Amino acid sequence: FSKRSKATANNHKTSSKYLVEFLDEMRPDLIRDHLRKFTRLPHLAGTEQNLKYAEEIMKEWRDFGLDSVEMVPYDILLSYPNKSQPNYISIVDHSGKEVFNTSLAEPVPQGYEDVSNIVPPYSAYSPKGHPEGDLVYVNYGRTEDFLQLEREMNISVTGKIVIVRYGKIFRGNKVKNAMSAGAKGVIMFSDPADYWATGVKPYPDGWNLPGGGAQRGNVLNLNGAGDPLTPGYPAKEYTYRLNPEEGVGLPKIPVHPIGFHDATHLLKNMGGQIPPNNWKGALNVSYKTGPGFTGDFKSQKVRMNIYSNNQVSRIYNVIGKIRGALEPDRYVILGGHRDAWVFGGIDPMSGAAVVHETVRSAGKLLKRGWRPRRTVVFASWDAEEFGLLGSTEWAEDNARLLQERAVAYINADSAIEGMYTLRVDCTPSLHTLVYDLTKQISSPEDGEEGVSLYESWHKRDNWTNDRDAPRISKLGSGSDFEAYFIRLGIAAGRARYTKNKKTERYSSYPVYHSVYETFEIVERFYDPTFRRLRAVAQVRGGLIFLLADSQVLPLDANEYADSLRKYADSIAHLAQTHAELMKTYNVSFESLFSAVKNFTNAAKDFHERLQTLDKEDPLQVRIMNDQLMYLERAFIDPLGLPGRPFYRHVIFAPSSHNKYAGESFPGIYDALFDIENSADPDKAWREVKRQISIAAFTVHAAAMTLTPPA
C-alpha cells in the first residue's frame, strides 16, 4: 500500500499549495447557509420551485466565478398524485363499504404549516387503479421472500394484494417481484423494526420517523434506461417517444406507501396468513396473535384507490464548468441532484449544499490565479428521484464526449445519513486517492482535534479481514453516478457521512423521503456544527481537485487488480456450492483466474513504467494518462448484461435483486442464481460458462490497455 501511495503522491505535490487553500476555504457556516436557503420550500422535479432553485444556483455559480453555467432541459415522463383525487387504501366490509381509510398526507412538521405543494406520500409511476382483494404479507418483498412464500409456505399471491415492509432492497425490486408473482397491487409500509433507532424520539424531538410518516419513492425498474419513453437517447423536443404503455420499467399494478400507524390497521385485519418468525417486524404482535388476526377473513378485503398521473414534464439540469488550462478536453465531474420529494433537508440538499460550497471555494481559487489542468464540470441534476433521469439524460446527450474525454465522476447525493464516520463507495482505481486525500483532511468529530479524517474513519470502520485500512465498498446504484459508471465506464465514487452499521440496524435513515427531512433535522441532530458536512465537502471537492489538477492521473490500476482477484475468488467460491454440478457440466473458472493474473501483471508493469515517465514530455504524459483514464472504459461491453442493455460494465452492476447493492461479475452471478431450480440445467450451466468466458475476455482486454501502446 505505501508503495502505491508514493506512486500517486508525486502528482499531488505540484498543486498541493492550492489544494490546501481549496480545502481550507470551505466553511461550515456557509454550508449551513446554502442548506438553509435551498430547503425552505418543496422542490419536486418538474415544479416551478425546482426551476427557481435551478435559476438561483445558476446565478450563484456564475457569481462564484465559473467560466460557464448553463441550464439544460429535458422533457421526461414524471408521475404525480392527482391533486383533486387523493390516493389511499381502504379496508372494505362485505357490503363494499370502506370501513377504514389510510391517511391522505403526513402531519406537517412545525414551522411548515403554511407551506403549499407538499406532495403526499406516493409511489411514483404507479398506474391508476382500484384493485380489491385479500392481503398477503411478504416480508421485505425480496426475491427470497417470495420464494419462501411459494416454496415453503405454499401461498400464492396471484390475484391478491401484497403488503411488504420497506427496507433491505430498492422498492422497485419489491414491486417487480410482486408483479412477477402475479399480485394485483402492492402496499409498502415503514416498519419500526426498520425505520426506528433505539432510544431516539420521533421528529421533531428526535430524528426518528413518526407513525404518520411514510416513504415516497419511484417504483420503476429502469435498469439504467433513463426517461422511460426515450430509452438510450436524450429526451429532447424532437426525440421520438414510446407510447406511454410501452414505457421502460413502468409498474403494471398499483402501488402505494403508508406509515406504520396505518400499516397496523391493515395488518391486524388481514387474517389467514401466519408469518414465519423471521418475517416478524416490530408490528408483528398485533397481526400474528392479536384479535384482528381472527377477524372474518372472507368478509374483509383491502381496496387500493390510486389516481396518480404520468405526464411528460420539463426538467432542468444546471451545468457549470471550469475550463482546463492544459487539457480542456479532459473532464472531471462533480454531480448531484437538486430535486427533492419535499424539502430535501438531507436528500439531496445536504449534498447540494456541499457542492455549492465546493463551487464557491473553486471560484475563490480561480480569482487567485489557479486554473486546473483539466476541465471541471459541476452538475445540479434534476429528477433523480424519478429514476436518475436528469443525470441519465445528460449522459445520453453527451455520451460521445464523455466516452472519449471523461476522467472521473464524483457523485454528490445526500452528504449525511448518520453521525458516526465517513462512508465511501468507489471504483477500485480510486482507493489510493481516497486514502491519500483523507489523510490531508481533519476529522470533524468532537475530541478529535489533530486527528485526520483517515484515522478517525479507520478507527471506526476497519476493512479487517481484507486489509488494515478504512473500508471502501463497491458502488451499487440508486444515485446519479449510475449512467456514468455502469453504462459509460467512467471511474466513479461517492462519499458521505454515515451511521455505525454494526450497531444501528435501521434502513437508510428513519425520515428518509418523508416530509420530516427538513433543514432542522440536520441542524439539530445530524450535524449541528456542520463540520461533518464540511468534511464531506472536502472529500468530494478534494477528489475533484486532485483528479483535475494532478499532472499524472491519481488512478491506481494495482488496486483494480486486487479487487478483481477478490471478486473472482468470491464468485468462484459461490459457484463451489454446486461443486458436483460444476463437474458434471465441466464448468471452470480457470480462464477468469488466468485473466486476473494477466491483469495483475499488466497493472504492476504499468505503474513501474509510470515511475520512469518523462514528465517534461507532454505527449508521453498524455499517453499514459489516457491509459489510466480508459482503464475503466475497458470493462464496458456494448452488448450489455443479459436483458439489461444499459448496464454495460462487466465487473459491476446493480444487483438484479436490489438496485441499491452492487454486484461484482454480475453476469456470472445472475447466471448462477437459483440454478439448482433451473428448468433446463444444461442451458443454465451453458449460460454460466458463457458469462465466465465474457468476464475472462473483458479482464484480458482491460489488461491489454495497460501494456505499452505499440
Next chain:
Amino acid sequence: FSKRSKATANNHKTSSKYLVEFLDEMRPDLIRDHLRKFTRLPHLAGTEQNLKYAEEIMKEWRDFGLDSVEMVPYDILLSYPNKSQPNYISIVDHSGKEVFNTSLAEPVPQGYEDVSNIVPPYSAYSPKGHPEGDLVYVNYGRTEDFLQLEREMNISVTGKIVIVRYGKIFRGNKVKNAMSAGAKGVIMFSDPADYWATGVKPYPDGWNLPGGGAQRGNVLNLNGAGDPLTPGYPAKEYTYRLNPEEGVGLPKIPVHPIGFHDATHLLKNMGGQIPPNNWKGALNVSYKTGPGFTGDFKSQKVRMNIYSNNQVSRIYNVIGKIRGALEPDRYVILGGHRDAWVFGGIDPMSGAAVVHETVRSAGKLLKRGWRPRRTVVFASWDAEEFGLLGSTEWAEDNARLLQERAVAYINADSAIEGMYTLRVDCTPSLHTLVYDLTKQISSPEDGEEGVSLYESWHKRDNWTNDRDAPRISKLGSGSDFEAYFIRLGIAAGRARYTKNKKTERYSSYPVYHSVYETFEIVERFYDPTFRRLRAVAQVRGGLIFLLADSQVLPLDANEYADSLRKYADSIAHLAQTHAELMKTYNVSFESLFSAVKNFTNAAKDFHERLQTLDKEDPLQVRIMNDQLMYLERAFIDPLGLPGRPFYRHVIFAPSSHNKYAGESFPGIYDALFDIENSADPDKAWREVKRQISIAAFTVHAAAMTLTPPA
C-alpha cells in the same frame, strides 16, 4: 474544394520528402514477384498452405524491417466439402434415378494439373442435405424478385428448390430470401449475361469465365457478427461457443453453386414456369421456349446432394507494426486478406502483393531514418472468404484499443477487377486526402505519361451531377473493413483498379472465385506491366503514410457535412414517394435537416479554428487531432441497428438486401422499405419516426464533438 485542399496541404509538407521516396520505392516488378510467389498453390483458410504463406509473410515483413510481426490465431467455424463424398445436383426421373448430375469440379487450368487441394465449387456453410423437388427460377434472388414471384406471378416456392443466378447482390442475401420464402434448397449459377464480357475469350485465351467454371463463396448472413459461434467476442481457446445449431447467420437449407453449362441442363428441364422478360438471362432461350420446357414437369425433379461439414479450425492473422515516434498510441491500419478460394490470383493476392510491396517500401524508409509520427499496423487477415472472420475476430479482440486509438483503416482486398481506372470507396472525411494524394501519383495507363492518377481517373469517372471531381462511393461491405468501419466507427477506405461501369455490365469480374483466378490472368490480361497494381499500392500506401505521418490528421469534416446533406436529401426524397401517408402519420425530416445544418456549421468552425492552431503546442495539436479521429466514432450507436446489433454506424450500413452495397441512414431506409404493404402501418410509421429521431440525435452528437471541448 480548393479551400479544403489547402487545409490539409500544410500537413503534408513536413513529411512530403519521405512520401515521394515511399511512393517511388514501390516497383511493378516486385509486385509481380510477390504475386507470383503467393499464388502457386491453393491456400484456403484453415489449410496448411495458408499457414505456410502466413509464416513466409511474417518472415519477410520482419526482414523488410517492421518493428514487430506476430501471428495471431483464432479457432473459428469453417466449412469444407466432404473429400470422400462430393457435392452435386441431379435431375431425377419418376423412378428416382439420377438422369443428370452436375460436374464435381471445374476443369483445371493448364499448368496447374498436378496441383492437389483445389476445393471444388461449393457454398460454404451449406448444411448437409438431400432436398428433392420442383425447381423454381427466381432471377437474381433479390427481395424484389421474390416479391414479384409472389405478388405478380403468384408462384409459391414453399417446399421447392429455388434456382437463382449470381450477381447484383451478395449471395448470402439470396439464400436468406429463399429461406424466408420457404424454399428447401438453393442452386446458384453464373449466367453469361452476368459473367461474360463481350468479345472476350474464356480463360486461358481471355479473361472470361468458362462454362465449367463456378463461383465459390460463403452463404452466411452474419450481419457483422464474425465467427458464427462466438458473436461479439474473439474466438480464443477459452471462449464459450454456441452450439453448432445456434450459430449466427448459418443457412438452414442446402445451397450449391454451378456453372452455366450445368445450369443449362437444369433450366431446360424445369418446365412449368415462364419467366418474365426482365428475368431472362443469357440462357433464357433454352428454358423459356426450348423443347426442355415442355418436358414432363411432374415426372422430373431436382435433387441436391450436399455433404459439406462445418468444423472449428484454426486460422492465422499476421500483424506487423511500425511503432509511432511521437504518438505510438495512434494506429493507422492497412489490412487485407490472404486466404483464397483457390489460387487467389486476383482475390485477394493482387491486394496482398500490393500490401507486401508497401511494407517493403516502408521498411526501406525506416532504414533511412524515417519513423512515422503514429503507429502503422499491417494485417494479413485469414478467413475473409468465410465471412470476414479473421479481421472481425481481431477487431473483437482489440476493440478497446481500436476504439480509443485507431485513426483510420485502409482495406486491401483485390487490387484489380478491371483495366479502366481507379475506384475508391471511403468515408466522407477521407475524400480530400484521396484527391490530394492521387494528384501526386502518376497514371499507370499507356499514353498518359505526365498525367496524374487524379486526372486520369477524373477523365474516366467524373462525379457529374454532384461535383466535378472523380467519383468516390460509399463503403458497402463484403470485405475486411466492415468490423472497423461499421461496428467500431473507424474512418475507412478502399481503393482498387476497376472496369468501366458504363460499358461493362458483367458482375464483379468474370472468373471471380473460380479456379481460373491465377497469377497468369493478371499477368496476361489485367496488368501486364504491373503498373496498375503499383498505382493501387501507391494509393493504399500513400493514404497510410499521410494518415500516420501528418502532424494534423488529414481528415475533412466539411466533406462529411456535404455527404450528410446529400444523404438526408436522398432519404427524405425517398420518403416523399409516400407523401400522403407522411402527412397522415405526421412524419417530418425537419429534425434531421436541422441536425445536418448544425453539423455543417460545427465542421466549418472547426476547420477555421484548425487554421489558427498553434502547431508548436503538442497538447493543442493532439486535442484537435483527437476531435478529428473521434468524429467517425461519434456516429456509432452501441444499441446497433434493429435486429443487427453489430452494425452500429448510424450513417452507413450494408444494405439489408445486399451486403455488398452501402446504405446511408440505413435505419430510416429499412423502416421505409415496402412500408406501403405493412400489416400495421401505424407501428411501421412510428418506427420511421423513431429512426429519424435517432439519426437526428446522432448527427447532433457528432457535431458536438467538433465544437471547442470546454
